[in-house]
Amino acid sequence: PKNSMAKVAELAKKAMNLGKDDPRRITHSLKVGVALSLVSLIYYYQPLYNSFGVSAMWAVMTVVVVFEFSVGATLSKGLNRGLATFLAGALGVGAHHLASLSGKTGEPIMLGFFVFLQATGSTFMRFFPQIKAKYDYGMLIFILTFALVSVSGFRQEEILEFAHKRLSTVVIGGSACLIVSIAVCPVWAGEDLHRHIALNMEKLANFLEGFGDKYLRESEDDASNRDESLFRGYKSVLGTKSNEESLANFASWEPRHGRFGFRHPWKQYLKIGASIRQCANRIEALDGYLTTKFHAPPQVQIRLKELCAEMSMEAARALRQLSSSHKAMIVPSSATPHLENSRAAVKALKSLLETASRKDATDLLAIVHAATVTSLLIEVVDCTDKIAESI
């Protein structure tokens, strides 16, 4: 019992942390509970139950399946589901009508054929990348509703009523989701994406700052006691592609909210995200040189270090400026001087390398690499700058 008690305590602690990390998780859970309770009122309230009957379960089902964390995702699923139910219901009624023309023995064969054809065709359509990205769930519901309506028609006379009930309960469930999702502490995918991009830029800036400060500025022996959290930061940037893509997809479904218009250029965010990831790749390569000591021939060592540190620091400052101006959605002019500074440092470094003769080449391995990566980095920052301007 002690062991299991400890396990329960650990689980509770984990749950606490999950809630603390993002309190919206708790609100989201409560919202789902509220929406579900709301919809199950159909069962409890007699007049409503009279008109829907057992179909009320579609409303319950819709709420559970459609309610997603962000408004965009909920909207995308809800609209997909509603539209697909409508189209497939109409088509199903039509198919049933066609099949019933062929008599009592022909009907199941015709129906089976229709269902097979539609399922095969729609499943194949789900492989189209454009459809997969935005309408995958809709296609699923399309197959589902078509099969349900047309096949149920074989057993139930009131097929129109069946289709109609299914559609209206789905719409009720979907609306309940949307209303709760938007009215109670809405979570906008767009806002998430916006913040996510800004945060990623800051993570890169953190690394560069730490790199410039700890590794290059201070004495060489201090290089070992570097702050680990600095390095984890940029690593989380590397694998964010699919996350950003789904956020941008959901964001594109969202209506106008806050500072974001209806046709906010979410695709630009993906481009910025890609540049940031490219930058993070370079930083990862740079990170590999942290363990090697920084030493160059003594006559250029100090100057080299200075320049590298300057490049790193200025790039970090530029990124930080970009991040904050991105947050405020203004043209990032404040980053320009830092970019210019870092570019000047690159130039100085290049000329230093050109003029300095007689160097020990193995040491150059470390320093030249740092220089190239930083210059690459500046290119990336430059490109981010261009994109950020287009907001």
Place this chain on the structure above:
Amino acid sequence: PKNSMAKVAELAKKAMNLGKDDPRRITHSLKVGVALSLVSLIYYYQPLYNSFGVSAMWAVMTVVVVFEFSVGATLSKGLNRGLATFLAGALGVGAHHLASLSGKTGEPIMLGFFVFLQATGSTFMRFFPQIKAKYDYGMLIFILTFALVSVSGFRQEEILEFAHKRLSTVVIGGSACLIVSIAVCPVWAGEDLHRHIALNMEKLANFLEGFGDKYLRESEDDASNRDESLFRGYKSVLGTKSNEESLANFASWEPRHGRFGFRHPWKQYLKIGASIRQCANRIEALDGYLTTKFHAPPQVQIRLKELCAEMSMEAARALRQLSSSHKAMIVPSSATPHLENSRAAVKALKSLLETASRKDATDLLAIVHAATVTSLLIEVVDCTDKIAESI
């Protein structure tokens, strides 16, 4: 009309290409059609319909929702759905029983409270990363079935029968999916992952070979007419993380098949995949130097080029050997000589750089970088080698 005709033709062409790219897509679509037709037999065949009635639609639903492209994904969804339906059904019956104890007016309040509590709790549990990874769908169905069963109980007397019917139809639908999925041209996620990893290694090898061959060996003017397809190859490797993770997840659900045992070390594949991606990152950095001309001081130019080309070629050969031995699932001993060769080349290059004095530093920028990246690359290959050995 001509315009729309052209559009239809274009669509047909796209569909053809989708099918040609992966014929399994066509088989998969047909399989879904077959499974759905099979399950809808419940409706047509009188004795079966007598025992299930309207609940037959759960079977149709299960097929549409559970049938996924690979066996692993289908199995994971099917088991999740079946188990969650069972647990939630039992719990729902219990909750209904508890609520019915509190009289006619107390019952809906109690039920509403239970549903709210369960929905909130389960939704929150879906945020646990471990649960999200493997049992997300199960949790969804858990909420769904609990709400359906407990709330329906308020209206239907035979709640046990309702829960039982739902469970048995879900099991029927799930079994139909599994049987069709495994019996007819099965698509194993594990096999896909296996091939995917081997292919990725080859893509890297392609780039390195092209790099060594075109950029370093031939005359400098030829550097411009490089083969574009070489470069796209490794780029597709960069964003594969989430794809690999889901494949490995599905693969872990799959039973023993072909050369893969039940407890095949799929997690190792993720490690290899991560090394490959890291390697691809380095290659991307290397790619940035393709546009700059390769020139070093004349006295070392030829030797440098030779060594770089050798490193690149040997690394490519090693990767190719690793890939083919990975495919055949044997210990990759054939790659070892190539790895040794490339490491020897790195050593030679380093000593060359050490001894050569009086070099033009800006030119070194390009060459030293190439050398460092390639040496990094060899480290990565080395690490891949280690992992591949553990298969």
